[in-house]
Amino acid sequence: MRLLATAKETSNAFAVVGTGGTFDNPIGFHYHREAHDVFLCIKGTINIWANDSARSLGPGDFASVPPNTIHQYQIASSHTEFLGLIIPGGWEEFFRFIGEPFSGPLFPTHDLRSPFEVLIPKLIAATEKFDMIPVRDKESFDPQPWDGTESLLPGKCENGGYFLKADTGPKFVVGGTIVRPLATRKESDGKFSIYSVEGSELHHGKGLEKTTFKFEKTHHVMQVVEGLLSVIVDGKESVVGSMETIFIPAGTEWRCAAKSVAVKYYVFANGGGIGEILTETGSPFQWAVVPEAGDVSVWDAKQLEGLQKELEFVIV
Structure with missing residues (x-):
């Protein structure tokens, strides 16, 4: 995770983060009361779930996830890179809270520590400190095929968000x-x-x-x-x-x-x-x-x- 612009630079207006990683499990369903998430894939594949819809995003594909939309993501290729914008700014401090400094060129490739020992305790603490509400009883499902409806902007902001296929719209x-x-x-x-x-x-x-x-x-x-x-x-x-x-x-x-x-x-x-x-x-x-x-x-x-x-x- 790279913090490209934070609330400190934008006077709390927004933040932009870049994320890189390799094959992993979905991070778990959750939602935000205020934060509006977006996912813009620039390399590899990332799976995005938003309420009852899910798509596999490739380079140039985009997903918008407004507040109160139940969502999760999964890095689904050997080398995935995606950009995210966080509105309002400040929520990006979540990543400082649960993460660790990293000085390598891309991302850790062989961290064998148990997430139940290293990550889960931080996530539990983060739910009390940040705008992130876990939804543990929602069952996961496979991403659905792109069906051609993802080529238009909806013209409004509504729960559930939308997907936009690369080079369409x-x-x-x-x-x-x-x-x-x-x-x-x-x-x-x-x-x-x-x-x-x-x-x-x-x-x-x-x-x-x-x-x-x-x-x-x-x-x-x-x-x-x-x-x-x-x-x-x-x-x-x-x-x-x-x-x-x-x-x-x-x-x-x-x-x-x-x-x-x-x-x-x-x-x-x-x-x-x-x-x-x-x-x-x-x-x-x-x-x-x-x-x-x-x-x-x-x-x-x-x-x-x-x-x-x-x-x-x-x-x-």
Whole structure:
């Protein structure tokens, strides 16, 4: 478990964690009264249960688990990596409480200690300290096949949550940048958003790459999964590579652009953020990958300027 951004960085707005592991048993059914969990698989396989539904998630697959949804997860491949956003921030301290410091490159591969001696006592203590209520009488069941209903956003936040298959759902293009919402403010009861963004250095300047934004209230966390991303925050450039993370605090002036022929990254924000701007200024897009030169879309600068008050940002 890696804490990529915590409540301390986001003023308790949210936290983003990365988890890696190998084949294991399900962690056990439970629910949260306040915390909204999400699971975004980026490598391997993870099984997610939410009330009476369950799916096996592969890279790019997504699950949203709102408060009071009974859920559990299981790492189901030799090397699984997934990202999670925790709303509100602070609940990530649960992992410090039950975990131990680890200095290896990925995750422990041969810990032979008994969980009944090492982990279970901590979990019992954690249920009294954190927002986690075990549901011990719920019987587990096998994950169900993807049936094609997992290609649309529900447009609301409700108990039970939803699954979203990789590379499905609505897509938009702004210049040469593709944006795909995994969770908007509608699906999170106004609390957060998560977007998948893909672009190419070959299309530099055709989208919003040269536009500098300032969000007074919205923090952003960007996790790159392919290629290189240039992010300039308050005049200082950072080049973020695959499996690296950058945190952009609210109140800073920033812009970002692809720094390689192809880049893919995920954006987490406590609000609509840059992902919402991209979808509002973009045009519907049907293809699966970054567009060729002939498919690059034109966007309206005046429309972008007109969105500043509604989406709570300033063009610098």
